[in-house]
Amino acid sequence: MKNRRGFFIIRILVFIFVLPPSSFSESIHRVRIDNADYIPLDELVSVFGLDHSFDMISQRGRLYRKSHYAVYGVGLSAFLVDGRLYKSSGAAIRNRGRIFIPEDAGESIMGSFDPRVRLRRGADLLFVERIRDDETAPVEKKKSPPSSRDRICFIVIDPGHGGKDPGAVGKGGLEEKDITLKVARYLEKKIAKKLGDLRVHLTRNNDRFVELSQRTDIANKMLRKSENGIFLSIHVNSSLSSRISGHETFFLSQNPTNEDARNTAALENNVVILEEKSKSAPKTYDDVDYIEAMMITTQIQKESSELADSIQKGMAKNIKSFGSRGVKKADFYVLRGVLMPAVLIEIGFITNKKEARHLRISSHQEKIADGIAEGVKLFIKRYNRLLKMN
Numbered sequence: 001m002k003n004r005r006g007f008f009i010i011r012i013l014v015f016i017f018v019l020p021p022s023s024f025s026e027s028i029h030r031v032r033i034d035n036a037d038y039i040p041l042d043e044l045v046s047v048f049g050l051d052h053s054f055d056m057i058s059q060r061g062r063l064y065r066k067s068h069y070a071v072y073g074v075g076l077s078a079f080l081v082d083g084r085l086y087k088s089s090g091a092a093i094r095n096r097g098r099i100f101i102p103e104d105a106g107e108s109i110m111g112s113f114d115p116r117v118r119l120r121r122g123a124d125l126l127f128v129e130r131i132r133d134d135e136t137a138p139v140e141k142k143k144s145p146p147s148s149r150d151r152i153c154f155i156v157i158d159p160g161h162g163g164k165d166p167g168a169v170g171k172g173g174l175e176e177k178d179i180t181l182k183v184a185r186y187l188e189k190k191i192a193k194k195l196g197d198l199r200v201h202l203t204r205n206n207d208r209f210v211e212l213s214q215r216t217d218i219a220n221k222m223l224r225k226s227e228n229g230i231f232l233s234i235h236v237n238s239s240l241s242s243r244i245s246g247h248e249t250f251f252l253s254q255n256p257t258n259e260d261a262r263n264t265a266a267l268e269n270n271v272v273i274l275e276e277k278s279k280s281a282p283k284t285y286d287d288v289d290y291i292e293a294m295m296i297t298t299q300i301q302k303e304s305s306e307l308a309d310s311i312q313k314g315m316a317k318n319i320k321s322f323g324s325r326g327v328k329k330a331d332f333y334v335l336r337g338v339l340m341p342a343v344l345i346e347i348g349f350i351t352n353k354k355e356a357r358h359l360r361i362s363s364h365q366e367k368i369a370d371g372i373a374e375g376v377k378l379f380i381k382r383y384n385r386l387l388k389m390n
């Protein structure tokens, strides 16, 4: 699979073989795009001798030098730099085959890759200054890129499944996709009421099929400089045993809590077989490149676990008819690569007769939405407390 995929990856490798023995000055063009300062990525790659690969299918690229790496995506204002999230003043742009990244993203990447490099802004050029080893001036200690602890400004609600993908199906033709959409709409209203200053966006607001990676992209594209968000994917569980009932909240981890958690993830991930195969190459979710590009930072995982904890508390308080199954972790494709706190909520079991009856009733759907909204509010309260301490 990897070989075949390799054909569609443009690999640009530019090395500078001869470097002058003393410090020297080079430059990179500054370009004005949409009232922001950009630099052409090919010039950054060339000047610093970076390795660069770009995946046409995912529109994501990677930069390497020695043990350093950075990941970017066309249309995204978020960059992963040496495992930390950095939000730039604008999104990466691809124009006539050339990639342009915001100047501040370029500065942040090089600051992390090589502290012995300084970038000085000129009128039309960004001058590169390298500090020689024998130079007496101390190397300015570059601070690492700012973390993702930015104010929570938006919530993306992701109603699971839709269109040709009904999700789990219960007795009498009850479909997961309809329940998740209804709960999502209630949740949108509850959030507007409880947390009015947050922008709320649904990944789908009707019965249509949305690929998992599109859901992630919708959320990531909302990230802006100094703004963070929350991603909530809503699902209904199923089990071979009709006795099992209750709600649980998951956050992403390669190591599932237990066999049940692994099975739930496998069921939810199954939808990829319905996703349109790209004309040029099959879409894969197990590709090593993909996982690396989608790597989440440990901070996002920690925040996701706190978000899951708060939501589970909120639901347990509001849903009395069924028990809490707690917070769990598993490898859900839809949570991979979400660059903000993200959870997947299994609101109940469609395979349990009593719970299925409740899940189709508006008042129960509303109760679930109440619980989730309360959990989100609790999380933001905790999150903001930490924000003030930083």
Ligand SMILES: [Zn+2]
Pocket: 160, 161, 167, 168, 176, 234, 235, 236, 268
């Ligand atoms: Zn589902």
